[in-house]
Amino acid sequence: MCARTSLNEKRVLTFSALLASGFAGGGLVLGLLVGSLVIVFDGVYSLVSLLLTLLSLAVSRYIQGPSVSRFPFGKAVLEPLVIAVKGIVILTVVLYSLHSAVLAMFTGGREVNPSIATLFGAINVIGCGYAWWFIAQKSKRFSSGLIGAEVKQWQMDTLLSVAITIGFIAAWIVSKTPYAHYAQFADPAMMILMSFYFIKVPFDMIRNALRELLMMKPNENIYAAVDKEILALEHQVSDSMELELAGVTKIGQELRINIDVYPNQTQVQVADVIKARRILKHKLSSLSLDLQLTMNIAS
Missing domain, CATH: 3.30.300.20 (K homology (KH) domain)
Structure with missing residues (x-):
């Protein structure tokens, strides 16, 4: 990897880490305050994204260093290894959240203040959408598997925020109708629907990384x-x-x-x-x- 590409990669990963830290803190605090399973998941996902981005940044710096006797053929193998770890961690978070949502559905749902949740979702959509767009534009200018993984992370976070916002708007509408007692099931129901969609992204990350680790035929x-x-x-x-x-x-x-x-x-x-x-x-x-x-x- 050329020096310029390496520098750009580090800048993008640093930007991603700083942004993820803000969303992680905000999501966890507000999610716990309003009792929303989906918002807590969003905060946990952002926190996991932050930790994984820091891991990517550390590995990016390490790969640029001189190869030692432990890596006689270079350190390129570390990149798909990190992507595989990212995929496994994200998949674990999604599966755990799916389990929690299913339990909530069978225990009466979760009552959430839809107005506050909707405002939070709208702010997240704008912030995550910008991060997704910005990093995706950078990834087009220079090729990097680590940056590609960041794009997928922010894509998932943006779609998650969109789903949260739409779901809470729907819950607020339902709360104004004679079917208001069903509004408390909106939070776990959204989590279940999103989990089935989000499982595909980390699964693809793991599959593609394993293909590289096993030195299989490229795309x-x-x-x-x-x-x-x-x-x-x-x-x-x-x-x-x-x-x-x-x-x-x-x-x-x-x-x-x-x-x-x-x-x-x-x-x-x-x-x-x-x-x-x-x-x-x-x-x-x-x-x-x-x-x-x-x-x-x-x-």
């Missing part, structure tokens, strides 16, 4: 781009050698590619291999990943 877009450029390069150097893609995997911000080189003559010139390597690295630079290219002379 189709990356694989197709690599395969296309190798085929194009083979046509350029077909007089002296044939190229075969032996393996490709993405680990964090590293794209590792192994290519077998089959000489068409008795021996292949080292200069030809160096030239082919330089051309391929240039062609794949558009992927915005740290290319680790290995070309093996096959017999």
Whole structure:
């Protein structure tokens, strides 16, 4: 990862941590005061996001340091490991909140002041929406798995805030009708509905991180781009050698590619291999990943 990208990554993670700390404190305090399960969940989620962001920031700084004997192949593997931890923690929070909401539904619901809760939800929608938009814009300018995970965290937080606001507005409307006694079930009902939706995001984070940790084939877009450029390069150097893609995997911000080189003559010139390597690295630079290219002379 280049120095500029590393600096931008640290700035975005720091911004995310500061913002998450404010939402975490506000959500926990107000949620406990008004007795809302959903607002408490929002505060807990923001607190968890803060801790995970601090973890991402620490790992981002550590990855930029020199590799030591414990990491002979670099520290790129730490990035998907952190993302997997994030996904597991978020999934645990969602499942626990779902359990609490189901229990509340069977014990008479929870009575909440909808006006205060609605105001809090509206403020959260604006704040979280801005954080989601700002970090998403930054992620488009430079590629980073840690920043991508932050985008998903703030996306979930924004959608959660929108759901809270809509739910409490609906609860306030119901409280003004002859069915006012059902309004107390709005809080746990919202939590149950949101839990089923939010389970997918951390599940996808865990699945994608495990694919990188297990060094499995990258997504189709990356694989197709690599395969296309190798085929194009083979046509350029077909007089002296044939190229075969032996393996490709993405680990964090590293794209590792192994290519077998089959000489068409008795021996292949080292200069030809160096030239082919330089051309391929240039062609794949558009992927915005740290290319680790290995070309093996096959017999």
